[in-house]
Amino acid sequence: MEKPKTDKQKPVYGMASNCAFMISRAWRDAKSVLLICAGLILCAVAASLLELFVTPMILDAVGRGVSPGELTVLIAQFALGLVCVYSLQTYLKANTLFGRVYVRLKLSIEQNLLECRTAYPHIEDPDYLQRAAKAERVLSDNNQAGEAVWATMTDLASNLVSFTIYLLLLSQAGPAISLLTAALAAAGYFAGERIRSWRYRHREEEGKIHHSLNYILRRSQDTKLAKDVRIFGLGPWLVQLYDKHAQLFYDFCVKGRRRYLWADLLDVALALLRNGAAYGWLIALALRGELSPAQFVLYFSAVGGFAQWVTGIFQNLGTLRRQSLELSTLREFLDSPEPFRFEDGAPLAVKPSHLYAIELRDVSYRYPGAEADTLSHVNLTIRPGEKLAVVGKNGAGKTTLIKLLCGLLDPTEGVVLLDGEDIRQYDRRDYYKLFSAVFQQFAPLPGTVAENVAQGEDVDLERMWDCLERAGVADQVRALPQGENTHLGRQLYLDGVELSGGQMQKLMLARALYKNGPVVVLDEPTAALDPIAESQLYQKYHDLTRDATSVYISHRLASTRFCDRVLLIENGGIAEEGTHDSLLELGGRYAYLFDIQRKYYAEGAMENE
Numbered sequence: 001m002e003k004p005k006t007d008k009q010k011p012v013y014g015m016a017s018n019c020a021f022m023i024s025r026a027w028r029d030a031k032s033v034l035l036i037c038a039g040l041i042l043c044a045v046a047a048s049l050l051e052l053f054v055t056p057m058i059l060d061a062v063g064r065g066v067s068p069g070e071l072t073v074l075i076a077q078f079a080l081g082l083v084c085v086y087s088l089q090t091y092l093k094a095n096t097l098f099g100r101v102y103v104r105l106k107l108s109i110e111q112n113l114l115e116c117r118t119a120y121p122h123i124e125d126p127d128y129l130q131r132a133a134k135a136e137r138v139l140s141d142n143n144q145a146g147e148a149v150w151a152t153m154t155d156l157a158s159n160l161v162s163f164t165i166y167l168l169l170l171s172q173a174g175p176a177i178s179l180l181t182a183a184l185a186a187a188g189y190f191a192g193e194r195i196r197s198w199r200y201r202h203r204e205e206e207g208k209i210h211h212s213l214n215y216i217l218r219r220s221q222d223t224k225l226a227k228d229v230r231i232f233g234l235g236p237w238l239v240q241l242y243d244k245h246a247q248l249f250y251d252f253c254v255k256g257r258r259r260y261l262w263a264d265l266l267d268v269a270l271a272l273l274r275n276g277a278a279y280g281w282l283i284a285l286a287l288r289g290e291l292s293p294a295q296f297v298l299y300f301s302a303v304g305g306f307a308q309w310v311t312g313i314f315q316n317l318g319t320l321r322r323q324s325l326e327l328s329t330l331r332e333f334l335d336s337p338e339p340f341r342f343e344d345g346a347p348l349a350v351k352p353s354h355l356y357a358i359e360l361r362d363v364s365y366r367y368p369g370a371e372a373d374t375l376s377h378v379n380l381t382i383r384p385g386e387k388l389a390v391v392g393k394n395g396a397g398k399t400t401l402i403k404l405l406c407g408l409l410d411p412t413e414g415v416v417l418l419d420g421e422d423i424r425q426y427d428r429r430d431y432y433k434l435f436s437a438v439f440q441q442f443a444p445l446p447g448t449v450a451e452n453v454a455q456g457e458d459v460d461l462e463r464m465w466d467c468l469e470r471a472g473v474a475d476q477v478r479a480l481p482q483g484e485n486t487h488l489g490r491q492l493y494l495d496g497v498e499l500s501g502g503q504m505q506k507l508m509l510a511r512a513l514y515k516n517g518p519v520v521v522l523d524e525p526t527a528a529l530d531p532i533a534e535s536q537l538y539q540k541y542h543d544l545t546r547d548a549t550s551v552y553i554s555h556r557l558a559s560t561r562f563c564d565r566v567l568l569i570e571n572g573g574i575a576e577e578g579t580h581d582s583l584l585e586l587g588g589r590y591a592y593l594f595d596i597q598r599k600y601y602a603e604g605a606m607e608n609e
């Protein structure tokens, strides 16, 4: 197996390796793709041979003075052969798409699954996301490399086989002539390509002109400008501006056309030279009596076809090289190393009714590309069963702390320990089973309410209703058109409902309760709740987190009263810690921030009164 190299400039996988990769995928997922490709190659070669031989054979038969009956049979045989080959080719082409699409979709599923299950830091890494988007594009439709490569490989193989047959045939007339024809066809292709790629090489210049033209057009069609255009008489000025850029585009196209004209002239000149030399040679042989009329016609048509195969091969190789670069991008993405251990990590079973201790030992974290640590040398032990609150200003690093705690990120320095053991050794998906969390950005799945709460189709109804009650959303679910069987979201279901932000947040709380993990994490769980629902949640907090260690994040300092310990995060570390009351007594930053919030709410209340 090839190992991915680290050089980012060069593709890791070459053309042969990428073709082999696609063939192995087709062999595994849809063998019909390979069979149909082989069939199409045979058809293409058979058709070109039949077309090549039909006239010389008929001439030969006429020369031999065969009877009209025999001649008719011969022509009918050729016609039948061609009909069969073309019919088979059409049939295969009509059926080739299914297998090719299947192979592409299987790759696409693999790529999507990888993205869904990859270690969380990748999701926050712009470089990974960019590579993922590129890999997605390779598989996005029938014309992208992930599928179009089959057509290129089939064409290339057909052209190579036909080229070999024609080469052998022409070699009989004289090896020199076949070499000359091949060399001139190749020269014509490369010279033409160089000239024709002029537009591609000047795509930035063309892009700029296009951009300006489109901009002027859009602005002049913009109804918001309609009043200005009239009042300030801008019409003629816009037309003038458009004309100026249209002229630039015209000049650009003329420049390109002139070059294409040279390419066409070069093509004609080389074709004349190539065919002239070949035909001259053949005529000389015929005049010397070394070729029969049938052979003459055969070689004569072979010369024309030969150039076509040579050009085809180079074109196919060019396309294949481009597609191979894209396939390498996809494969490099599929090879992305995972920063966490998953299946290869030690298994970690959640022990029933065991309360875990989690420790952050000298933990620092810096986001990729950031210039400073978000958290720096944090030491924190969450005792089994403790109710911890984490407070701090926006951007202080509260969510980052939670992500480190939950194993969504690994510290850039230091270590996170579960009951004294480094969590990096465990299968990270096992570690996630410990956590019942409600994050700020939640993601309901397009399923029923029940499926969302139970995170699957296997729903324990009694437990689900208990969790809905505890989260304070049971009545709202009962009032839905189909109760707990109501679909969420309208993207997939016409009868789906859109819940309000507050209802959704409570539903996500019910989901966390249903999971019943030994560590409950609530990241600003009241952000979308109205004041009554918020106050109810505070009152019920101990019930919600019974038999669990809990971490509660909030920027509302007053909401931490019911917690055993409060941490104030500031300047990348734990600035203060203690109970709500002890921190107020301390009279430090916490007391200061609390005082500001208290005054703000008190003033707000007075204004309302």
Ligand code: ADP
Binding pocket: 124, 367, 368, 370, 374, 392, 393, 394, 395, 396, 397, 398, 399, 400, 401
């Ligand atoms: P809090 O939850 O306290 O509001 P966060 O932990 O979300 O704060 O963010 C702390 C700091 O880290 C902020 O300055 C934020 O801009 C930065 N940050 C958060 N997420 C990322 C990210 N994915 N990439 C880079 N910086 C980030």
